Amino acid sequence: MSSLISGLENLVSSLFEILTGILNSVVSAIQSVFGLARDLIASIFDLMSGVVGFVLGNIVIIGLLVAAYVGYSAYRQKNQGGGITGGLKSS
Secondary structure, three states, X not given: OHHHHHHHHHXXXXXXXXXXXXXXXXXXXXXXXXXXXXHHHHHHHHHXXXXXXXXXXXXXXXXXXXXHHHHHHHHHHHHXXXXXXXXXOOO
16 A cells, blocks of 8 residues: 555656656746847847947048049039039920
8 A cells, every 4th residue: 555655656746747847848948049039139239339330430431432432423424414413404
């Protein structure tokens, strides 16, 4: 009789440990997903910080390149016959 009770106690204990293991696995998986999302967001912010730092560090060079492009476009448009008219057509 004592061995039957001991066997049932072991069975219930084993089932409880199985359920606990499954629950721990699910909680661990959810924590991993949230950790992945947190790391992804942190990586995106780091990337954007790097891009902003690059642009701010090279703003003069970028400005000169934009000014050169605008100047070249105006020069090319002027030499093709029409002036820079701002969209007005001469009749």
